[in-house]
Amino acid sequence: MITAAWRGQSLWETHDISGLVGSAVWGYPAIMALCRLLTGGGWLAAKTVLALLAATGAVAAYGLALTSGRGRKRAAAAGLMVGASPSLLLWDAWGLKDGLVTSIVLWSLLVQTRARFSLACVSTMLSIYACLYLRPAAALFLGVALLARVRFRREYLVGSLVVAGAAASFVLPRLMTLLGLVESLEVHNGTSLGFSGGYGSQNLLNHPQYLVTLLLGPFPWEFGPETAVPERWLYLGTVIWIASLFLGPTALRRAWADTEGVGRAAVLGASAYAAAYIATFGGAFYRQRSLLECMLIILVVLYLPLSPAKAMMRIHVWLAVIAAVAVVHSPHLTPTMWSKWLAVCVMGLAVPLALMCSLRRGVAHRLRDRRA
Known part of the structure; x- marks a missing residue:
């Protein structure tokens, strides 16, 4: 409608566009209308x-x-x-x-x-x-x-x-x-919608x-x-x-x-x-x-x-x-309370094991460097 009005040489004011769009933030619809007018498509x-x-x-x-x-x-x-x-x-x-x-x-x-x-x-x-x-x-x-x-x-x-x-x-x-x-949407003059x-x-x-x-x-x-x-x-x-x-x-x-x-x-x-x-x-x-x-x-x-x-x-x-x-x-990965507790226990055991492995690897690298 904005594009048709501009093609008809109608110069709308800001309150006309905001009333048509239904919001005081009407910039994007107006830019879309302008691009459609310029491209002719x-x-x-x-x-x-x-x-x-x-x-x-x-x-x-x-x-x-x-x-x-x-x-x-x-x-x-x-x-x-x-x-x-x-x-x-x-x-x-x-x-x-x-x-x-x-x-x-x-x-x-x-x-x-x-x-x-x-x-x-x-x-x-x-x-x-x-x-x-x-x-x-x-x-x-x-x-x-x-x-x-x-x-x-x-x-x-x-x-x-x-x-x-x-x-x-x-x-x-x-x-x-x-x-x-x-937190409100004003349509035309004084009519508000949630x-x-x-x-x-x-x-x-x-x-x-x-x-x-x-x-x-x-x-x-x-x-x-x-x-x-x-x-x-x-x-x-x-x-x-x-x-x-x-x-x-x-x-x-x-x-x-x-x-x-x-x-x-x-x-x-x-x-x-x-x-x-x-x-x-x-x-x-x-x-x-x-x-x-x-x-x-x-x-x-x-x-x-x-x-x-x-x-x-x-x-x-x-x-x-x-x-x-x-x-x-996630209810899809652990759907029940028991599965959630089981996952927590498994992850609780995995963390210290990962730390121990990283410490052993670090000690091994240090010993290798000393021998070299």
Whole structure:
């Protein structure tokens, strides 16, 4: 309907589009309509254009790595991890906006890192305004990341004035509207519908018991008939996310020390986004988590001080711990309470045996080295 109106030379205002879409966050349907208008084709042509735009996020990740002083190998790895992210590929294939939002965030971070501060302010404010119609929490990410680059110097004064003026004119009025729509969906004028934020969403401040779901879900060890849904494609992404969580603290410490590159700005922006995510939807609303997954993977690839071999050894140990949790947690692997206790006993015996074997192997290597 938006495309047909534009083809008929009708210039709609924002309240017309929001009333038609049924939400104040109407940016993605409008972009889809614009792509369909420009390509002159159907939804497949429009979605292909948006998929190509989303794929440029991999190029932005590559540029961020080089700008932050990382080598080409790490830069290529960061680009490939973004371009081949299972979560982003799945949501993009479903025709959703996560790949596009991630691409906007990455390009904005690249401009913030490479451009002069005044130009970075103008670019970031445009991205923030776009994100307010796509996903407001991503606008919070960009705003906090920009503030992390502010220095008390004369050349930063112009950029600060640009940010203050643009925020007062464009962002604050829009932000007040969105704050009034938290956990609600406004249709036309004054008609509200209940809105839970999607399948399985849970506000973690009110439901802290869903923290494990946030950190480890969707659980890749559940293969019952009720899990025969497309979300199974997220299991590979979950494994990468779980591995990144273990390597994250070490990488984040080095990223925080990088004030010239993307490190500290990305850490602060991702923290603000995570806080908004936990306070609003959280739980099993994995689409909102995809931006966090992407940023954590980039920071791990760029700032992890370990060699790939040592990193993989630590990941194997961590995934073994998660596998032990999975055996006890899954109703398909251990369906009864007796089977759960048996699994716990077996794993309890396996750990000291593995330690003894590793100690014996270490002693044998030392004796061999002394003889040599």
